Amino acid sequence: xxxxxxxxxxxxxxxxxxxxxxxxxxxxxxxxxxxxxxxxxxxxxxxxxxxxxxxxxxxxxxxxxxxxxxxxxxxxxxxxxxxxxxxxxxxxxxxxxxxxxxxxxxxxxxxxxx
Numbered sequence: 815x816x817x818x819x820x821x822x823x824x825x826x827x828x829x830x831x832x833x834x835x836x837x838x839x840x841x842x843x844x845x846x847x848x849x850x851x852x853x854x855x856x857x858x859x860x861x862x863x864x865x866x867x868x869x870x871x872x873x874x875x876x877x878x879x880x881x882x883x884x885x886x887x888x889x890x891x892x893x894x895x896x897x898x899x900x901x902x903x904x905x906x907x908x909x910x911x912x913x914x915x916x917x918x919x920x921x922x923x924x925x926x927x928x
Contacts, residue, residue, distance in 0.1 A: 827846050828847045828919070829869075830845060830847045830924045830925060830926055831927050835892040844868060845867075845868065847919060849863065849865075849915060852896070858901075860899045860907070861896055861898045863895075864896070864922065866891070866892050866893040867892055868890050869889050870887060895922070897918050903917060
């Protein structure tokens with residue numbers, strides 16, 4: 815039986831084979847799959863909210879400024895949606911992140927590469 819005793823809410827993300835997405839008049843590249851559980855009835859189905867996003871950018875600290883630190887610019891969300899796992903897939907899911915991410919990736923037709 816499936817279980818929601820995992821925490822996809824810890825911002826566990828997976829790197830995917832980069833795909834091009836047209837957003838706001840520009841072609842962008844999604845390389846990250848992120849997901850969280852938004853509903854699990856604890857018996858037969860679980861719904862995930864997923865996002866495809868650009869990779870984060872790290873801006874290195876300026877070595878000439880004493881208190882300068884690295885900064886992370888969060889990648890833009892390029893596509894999102896919901897996926898519901900039920901039936902045999904839910905029963906085979908033992909609460910593992912990898913199983914959930916692989917299920918989501920298959921449903922939205924992206925390939926996880928890490």
